[in-house]
Amino acid sequence: MPFHALVDGASPGVQVPLHLTRIPINLISTSSDLANALVKGKVVRKGPLVSVAPNDFILKAVIQEDSQPHISTQIPAINIVVFGELARDFSQCVSPGDVVMASGFTVSKSPTASKDKLHHFNLLLSEKDANIYCFCQNPSIYPRSAVARKDSCTVSAQIVNRTKAPRYTYTPLGDLKAGSVVNVYGVVVFFKQPFKSHGTDFCSSLKITDKSNHSIGCTIFCEKLEEHPKIFQNGDIVRMHRVKVQLFNNTITLVNTFGFSVVTFDGKPSGSVEPRTSSRTVHFDEEDRRRVEELQTWISSQNILLPLTNSVSLSAVQPKAYFDLTCQLLAKAPVDSTCSLLRVWDGTRCPNTFLKVDVDPNDVEGPTTFSREKESFIANVLVYDNHSEFAKQLKPGAFLRIYNLRAIPVTSKECSVTGSQSEEVEHIVFHLHGGTSYGRGIRVLPENSPDVQMLKRAIAFLTEDVGNCASELNDSELLEVWSTPPESLDDEAVECSTSKKCSSTAEGSCRLQLQRVTLSELKQSPPGQAYHVRAQLRSYEPSKLHQALKLFCSKCSSIQEIPDDERVASIFSEACKNSEDCSLPPWALSGSIKLPLPPSGAPQRTLRVHLSTQLKAEGKANELLFITGTTLEETCRLATGYKNIVPVTSSKSGLVLMDLSAPFLFRGPRRFYGCKQCSEATVRELPSRGDKLLDEKIIAEALGVQLLQFVLLMKLQLQDATDTLDVFLWKHAEVFLGVSAEDVAISQRAQNCVHETLESLCPTEGTLGLRPWLDLTLMSYRGEGEEGQMQTYYQICSSPSQDPDLQSQDA
DNA sequence: GGTTAGGGTTCG
Numbered sequence: 001m002p003f004h005a006l007v008d009g010a011s012p013g014v015q016v017p018l019h020l021t022r023i024p025i026n027l028i029s030t031s032s033d034l035a036n037a038l039v040k041g042k043v044v045r046k047g048p049l050v051s052v053a054p055n056d057f058i059l060k061a062v063i064q065e066d067s068q069p070h071i072s073t074q075i076p077a078i079n080i081v082v083f084g085e086l087a088r089d090f091s092q093c094v095s096p097g098d099v100v101m102a103s104g105f106t107v108s109k110s111p112t113a114s115k116d117k118l119h120h121f122n123l124l125l126s127e128k129d130a131n132i133y134c135f136c137q138n139p140s141i142y143p144r145s146a147v148a149r150k151d152s153c154t155v156s157a158q159i160v161n162r163t164k165a166p167r168y169t170y171t172p173l174g175d176l177k178a179g180s181v182v183n184v185y186g187v188v189v190f191f192k193q194p195f196k197s198h199g200t201d202f203c204s205s206l207k208i209t210d211k212s213n214h215s216i217g218c219t220i221f222c223e224k225l226e227e228h229p230k231i232f233q234n235g236d237i238v239r240m241h242r243v244k245v246q247l248f249n250n251t252i253t254l255v256n257t258f259g260f261s262v263v264t265f266d267g268k269p270s271g272s273v274e275p276r277t278s279s280r281t282v283h284f285d286e287e288d289r290r291r292v293e294e295l296q297t298w299i300s301s302q303n304i305l306l307p308l309t310n311s312v313s314l315s316a317v318q319p320k321a322y323f324d325l326t327c328q329l330l331a332k333a334p335v336d337s338t339c340s341l342l343r344v345w346d347g348t349r350c351p352n353t354f355l356k357v358d359v360d361p362n363d364v365e366g367p368t369t370f371s372r373e374k375e376s377f378i379a380n381v382l383v384y385d386n387h388s389e390f391a392k393q394l395k396p397g398a399f400l401r402i403y404n405l406r407a408i409p410v411t412s413k414e415c416s417v418t419g420s421q422s423e424e425v426e427h428i429v430f431h432l433h434g435g436t437s438y439g440r441g442i443r444v445l446p447e448n449s450p451d452v453q454m455l456k457r458a459i460a461f462l463t464e465d466v467g468n469c470a471s472e473l474n475d476s477e478l479l480e481v482w483s484t485p486p487e488s489l490d491d492e493a494v495e496c497s498t499s500k501k502c503s504s505t506a507e508g509s510c511r512l513q514l515q516r517v518t519l520s521e522l523k524q525s526p527p528g529q530a531y532h533v534r535a536q537l538r539s540y541e542p543s544k545l546h547q548a549l550k551l552f553c554s555k556c557s558s559i560q561e562i563p564d565d566e567r568v569a570s571i572f573s574e575a576c577k578n579s580e581d582c583s584l585p586p587w588a589l590s591g592s593i594k595l596p597l598p599p600s601g602a603p604q605r606t607l608r609v610h611l612s613t614q615l616k617a618e619g620k621a622n623e624l625l626f627i628t629g630t631t632l633e634e635t636c637r638l639a640t641g642y643k644n645i646v647p648v649t650s651s652k653s654g655l656v657l658m659d660l661s662a663p664f665l666f667r668g669p670r671r672f673y674g675c676k677q678c679s680e681a682t683v684r685e686l687p688s689r690g691d692k693l694l695d696e697k698i699i700a701e702a703l704g705v706q707l708l709q710f711v712l713l714m715k716l717q718l719q720d721a722t723d724t725l726d727v728f729l730w731k732h733a734e735v736f737l738g739v740s741a742e743d744v745a746i747s748q749r750a751q752n753c754v755h756e757t758l759e760s761l762c763p764t765e766g767t768l769g770l771r772p773w774l775d776l777t778l779m780s781y782r783g784e785g786e787e788g789q790m791q792t793y794y795q796i797c798s799s800p801s802q803d804p805d806l807q808s809q810d811a
Numbered sequence: 812g813g814t815t816a817g818g819g820t821t822c823g
Contacts, residue, residue: 190818190819191818196815197814197815197816198814198815198816199813199814199815199816200814200815201813201814201815202815203815203816203817205816205817205818206818207818217817217818219815219816219817221813221814221815221816244813246817248816248817249817251817253816253817255813255816255817256813257812257813258812258813322820322821335823336823338823339823382823384822384823385823404820406820406821408821408823431821431823433820433821433822433823434822434823435820436818437818437819437820437821438818438819438820439818440820
């Protein structure tokens with residue numbers, strides 16, 4: 001049913017008001033109190049929509065009591081008459097067989113009772129006073145909209161009143177006929193950011209494909225930028241409504257037409273399907289979710305065929321190459337009338353030294369200088385023409401993706417340290433040439449995008465305080481993880497091994513140039529430094545990827561294992577057993593809900609839930625549910641449909657969270673854990689957040705839980721002609737493997753991606769000689785070993801940049 | 812009710 005409906009543009013999550021009381025159809029009469037009455041029935045007949053005036057309609061239908069399926073005859077049924085726009089919405093949204101609820105109705109004597117043998121009264125539903133809710137017979141279809149009611153009745157509801165939610169059909173890209181106007185779904189294989197056309201509008205150009213394997217060019221003209229598709233990378237999914245099919249040069253193309261709308265989705269499955277749109281009235285239902293997930297699955301099966309992303313981290317940039325860069329803007333400055341300088345970073349270090357670009361310090365937005373260490377992580381990007389114009393609106397701190405950057409090598413004369421001779425030095429600078437060829441452009445990424453989350457973690461790892469981490473290095477749990485303290489890079493720790501050169505343009509300041517060393521040389525070098533090595537991957541562990549996934553506490557710096565399901569299940573069953581009656585906190589409302597999708601044959605379970613009065617008052621009752629008395633399996637099943645589920649148990653003192661070895665929060669397939677040592681968990685009402693979406697951080701903070709972060713931890717053995725070396729992959733694991741740890745925790749595709757990366761670097765079959773050579777930046781640091789003695793450890797702090805010239809060299 | 816663009820690197 002197409003009811004992911006919005007009422008007057010408000011947010012979804014509509015619920016049947018709790019003060020309504022259901023009235024059986026056979027008890028309806030003129031003497032009944034109808035003010036708070038709710039009637040529920042299955043639509044057994046639906047008449048045509050009759051237009052009586054412009055925007056005024058009448059529709060008749062028959063609903064039948066739906067609660068007595070075992071009685072085959074004499075089921076109470078009643079005529080309903082719907083008026084106005086509500087009638088039109090009902091006509092569009094409700095089909096025979098659907099179950100509806102209605103309130104705010106009046107009754108009148110049925111003139112046809114003797115003929116149709118139905119109820120002696122009719123229900124009259126006017127647009128002004130009545131509400132109709134569509135009730136879904138299978139709660140699994142709309143579990144998100146289920147709400148608890150005080151009378152323990154379960155409803156899955158979405159409001160129909162004033163819903164403008166027609167059913168959409170989508171044309172496969174292989175079936176497009178010139179001249180028609182269609183709705184389509186597609187996977188982006190090429191796109192340009194919107195650019196100013198010579199007419200009145202901005203123009204977006206994109207190419208999409210689907211299972212039919214047709215590749216269709218689309219041109220979108222819209223005056224407002226926010227109406228354009230929000231495409232971040234190839235592989236994103238777009239859904240467009242009302243596009244015209246045209247022939248241009250004998251090729252089918254799509255152009256937007258009157259009533260056009262577009263929504264985009266991440267092409268990577270991440271557990272939740274979030275429509276990207278600035279429209280407040282997006283229509284998005286279960287069918288859409290299914291289509292998006294189907295395309296995501298298809299994309300993952302087409303990985304090899306689709307030229308997806310060209311994203312590269314700074315550490316992997318190859319001179320002369322074109323690439324996309326996801327980064328944070330630190331500072332910017334105009335260079336001249338057609339060119340601006342952007343200073344950006346992504347948490348990794350480019351092996352090449354950047355050309356210093358001279359700008360007037362008074363023109364710089366953001367810091368004019370950085371510490372020497374920080375400077376070595378910052379890239380200089382020159383953007384020209386239209387991009388220089390666009391850059392005027394960028395603010396330092398923003399997260400950007402820059403498309404089709406080019407790494408330009410620049411040779412310049414510099415004086416050596418002694419200052420007497422000049423020598424040729426190769427620098428690098430990134431150019432974003434003018435124009436939009438190859439999708440050249442800049443996009444500001446929203447804070448909540450998975451790529452920005454990953455970027456933030458990489459940057460946070462780079463800048464976090466090492467003292468914080470070092471003080472806890474003896475933690476026994478930490479030492480169990482390969483007996484080593486993973487270290488972080490920070491300004492103190494990075495004392496780079498440099499071949500020091502004085503830039504002739506800089507004020508005598510020294511620039512960092514990482515020297516490449518062999519593994520054997522590295523072992524002889526002093527710790528506490530960054531080194532550049534070229535090596536092959538000889539082996540890695542753990543071989544079972546799920547063992548690489550850990551939980552990390554940023555407060556006490558402990559690394560913890562993810563508890564297995566057996567352990568978590570036992571915590572749930574213990575909590576059930578030990579549960580006692582308790583008085584509810586004053587802010588909590590209590591109710592019950594039925595579990596969706598009971599396993600075949602099992603009776604449907606009703607669960608006791610508590611929800612926040614405040615959230616309910618804000619119309620966000622479904623955003624956070626506290627549940628009691630469930631098994632792990634039931635909790636997971638329930639979590640597929642609700643935003644946030646917090647399992648609790650009742651004790652004499654009131655509601656309490658479960659043992660923190662179990663996840664404290666479930667959302668879809670995601671589970672969130674808290675640190676046992678650092679949490680002071682209490683079940684309490686969440687402070688009002690206004691319009692801010694409840695996320696795990698807000699919930700954890702409110703409950704006094706120190707949120708644990710998913711991290712990946714691996715041990716790699718590197719080899720070159722001189723030696724082998726064990727190194728850890730931790731703080732840069734996400735950048736190195738190109739996935740987020742959180743996705744690895746829930747997505748098979750992310751896991752496959754890691755597996756493929758490792759397999760490509762270290763194939764199970766084949767000789768070592770055939771393995772790619774990797775350019776890597778390593779940090780060395782001192783830490784306490786298993787026996788308490790100090791020893792040197794190494795950690796990878798770059799992504800694997802493969803050296804094509806060395807592919808076939810034998811070690 | 813549909814002009815604009817209709818992908819295809821590189822001055823800097």
